[in-house]
Amino acid sequence: xxxxxxxxxxLRHGGRMVAFAGYALPLQYTSIVEEHxxxxxxxxxxxxxxxxxxxxxxxxxxxxxxxxxxxxxxxLRVGRAQYSMLLNAQGGVVDDIYLYxxxxxxxxxxxxxxxxxxxxxxxxxxxxxxxxxxxxLSEGTALLALQGPKAAEILQxxxxxxxxxxxxxxxxxxxxxxxxxxxARTGYTGEDGFELFLAPEDAEAVFEAxxxxxxxxxxxxxxxxxxxxxxxxxxxxxxxxxxxxxxTPWAWVVKREKAFFGKEAALAQACQEEVVGLxxxxxxxxxxxxxxxxxxxxxRVTSGGYSPLLGKGIAxxxxxxxxxxPFFVEVRGKPVGASLSPLxxxxxx
Numbered sequence: 001x002x003x004x005x006x007x008x009x010x011l012r013h014g015g016r017m018v019a020f021a022g023y024a025l026p027l028q029y030t031s032i033v034e035e036h037x038x039x040x041x042x043x044x045x046x047x048x049x050x051x052x053x054x055x056x057x058x059x060x061x062x063x064x065x066x067x068x069x070x071x072x073x074x075x076l077r078v079g080r081a082q083y084s085m086l087l088n089a090q091g092g093v094v095d096d097i098y099l100y101x102x103x104x105x106x107x108x109x110x111x112x113x114x115x116x117x118x119x120x121x122x123x124x125x126x127x128x129x130x131x132x133x134x135x136x137l138s139e140g141t142a143l144l145a146l147q148g149p150k151a152a153e154i155l156q157x158x159x160x161x162x163x164x165x166x167x168x169x170x171x172x173x174x175x176x177x178x179x180x181x182x183x184a185r186t187g188y189t190g191e192d193g194f195e196l197f198l199a200p201e202d203a204e205a206v207f208e209a210x211x212x213x214x215x216x217x218x219x220x221x222x223x224x225x226x227x228x229x230x231x232x233x234x235x236x237x238x239x240x241x242x243x244x245x246x247x248t249p250w251a252w253v254v255k256r257e258k259a260f261f262g263k264e265a266a267l268a269q270a271c272q273e274e275v276v277g278l279x280x281x282x283x284x285x286x287x288x289x290x291x292x293x294x295x296x297x298x299x300r301v302t303s304g305g306y307s308p309l310l311g312k313g314i315a316x317x318x319x320x321x322x323x324x325x326p327f328f329v330e331v332r333g334k335p336v337g338a339s340l341s342p343l344x345x346x347x348x349x
Contacts, residue, residue, distance in 0.1 A: 004049035005142045005200040006207055013217050021113035023050040025220055032221035036308045039189055039226055043148035044218035045210045048195070049203065052116035053141045054123065057106040058132040065107060068126045069099060070245065070263070072255040076101040081169045081184055085245055085253050086122060087262025091269055092241040095119050096233060096250075100171045100184060108171075108182075108197075110143075112235045126261055142203035146210055147193035147218075147226070149349065154213045155194055158206075159183075168192075177209035188223065190230030190348045228314060229307050231277060231343030237287060237302040238275055238316055247271035247321075249343050271321055273299065277341040278315045279307075283331040285315035285338075292328040292335055293319075301329060309346050316343075 002023045010017060015026030025047065028035060038044050056065060065073040071084035078101050086094040095115040100108040111119045116138055127134055146155055152163045161174035161183070171184040179202035187193040198206055211217060224234070233239045233250060244266050245254050254266065278285070278301075285304030290297045299319030307314045315329065315338070328335035 002050075004047055005203040006047045006049065009204050009207055010047065010217075013211075015217070015219060018220070020220055021050050023113065025050060026217070028219040028221045029217045032219070032225060033306070033308045035216060035218040035222035036225050038216040039148045039191060039218055039222060040309065041149070043146060043150040043154050043193075043215040044222065045207065045215040046145040046147070046218050046223050047207070048145050049142040049200075050113040051143055052111040052113060052119065052136070052138040053143070053197070054109040054111065054120065055106065055135040055137055056109055056132060057103075057135075058130075059105065060131040061105045061107055064127055064130040064132040065099065066258060067130075067260055068123060069097070070254045070260055071099070072258055073099060073101075073107070074258075076107075078102070078104060079171055081171050081186055083253060085250075086119060087245070087260070087266060088122075088241055089262060089265060090241075091244055091262045091264075091266030093235070093239045093243045093245055094122050094241065096235055096239055098186060102171065102182075108137075115235065140200065142198045142200045144196040144198065144203065144207060144210070145187055145189075145193065146196065146215055147187045147189040147191045148215075149192060150214065151191070151193040154210065154215055157213050158209055177206050179206050181206065188230075188232060189226035190232070190344060190346065191226070192349045224303075225305050225308065228303055228305055228316065229309060229344065229346045230348060231316070231345055233275075233316070234303055238318075244269045244271065247273060248275045273318045274321045275302075276317055276319055277343045277345060278317055278327060278329060278338040279310065279341045279345070280313035280315070280329055280331070281337040282313070283329075283336045284313040285329050285331060289315075290330040291317050291319050291338070292330060293323050293325060298323040298327075307345060314341070314345050
């Protein structure tokens with residue numbers, strides 16, 4: 001089991017450690033609901049050092065990324081970031097990623113922890129024939145996510161960078177608590193916030209400085225309920241190698257006007273199913289629970305849990321395209337009424 005640079009700090013702050021993507025990470029420190037609400041109402045800090053980071057640079061870095069990713073990397077100016085996806089030859093999703101343009105010909109690509117080895121092999125294969133260098137920075141990078149409406153206020157007290165001039169998806173270098181960092185105004189909770197890329201030896205000092213400034217430590221449990229409320233996909237749940245991204249609410253990522261690996265295969269497939277949001281009358285939906293309509297299964301829950309803001313069980317589910325309600329989710333063998341909900345479940349900030 002791998003440990004992030006914050007492992008000892010997590011234990012010191014009472015983190016309940018679990019195994020996730022090969023790492024020992026805190027599920028929670030106090031309670032998932034308490035940490036969830038702390039992020040929605042103030043600020044929380046997550047250790048996401050398990051994520052993977054690849055540096056892509058060289059004369060044909062942009063041309064390579066245009067071929068390797070589904071979004072339009074040519075729209076990225078230096079200092080900006082975008083959400084994107086890697087597709088396989090069948091048009092399925094290899095991974096969903098975040099792409100940061102650091103310099104004119106240098107990009108940082110952040111991938112899901114469980115997919116680091118797979119993504120690295122995929123990109124190495126696609127890089128053949130391009131004048132581009134790829135470097136895996138995952139082991140040498142710590143990553144913190146400071147999220148919540150008070151994130152900017154808290155971070156501003158620890159850096160000389162003028163955060164009031166930084167927009168969503170900006171990325172820039174700055175000192176935080178006296179340590180060099182690369183900051184990005186991005187996140188995975190639906191709140192305003194920043195992600196801090198750090199040298200491993202600086203992570204604990206910055207983590208403690210953020211806590212001393214008013215952020216609360218938050219674990220994997222709150223991170224998942226926050227992203228679910230925000231209607232964001234989780235790889236391995238809503239997105240898989242068999243998922244056609246054009247059949248999802250995140251189809252906007254796929255730019256049909258450019259050529260990229262997997263495009264033709266994705267365009268050739270008809271969408272038999274679609275991702276929907278469901279709010280349950282009672283009970284908590286869990287992954288794999290059947291979705292019923294007209295007395296028969298029409299889909300399955302891919303992510304489900306309790307929404308602290310709505311006070312109800314919510315779910316993302318794949319269902320037959322065009323299936324008509326009323327819908328029910330089979331919770332512990334009993335059908336529970338569920339209404340369709342637009343995504344996100346709560347307003348994004």
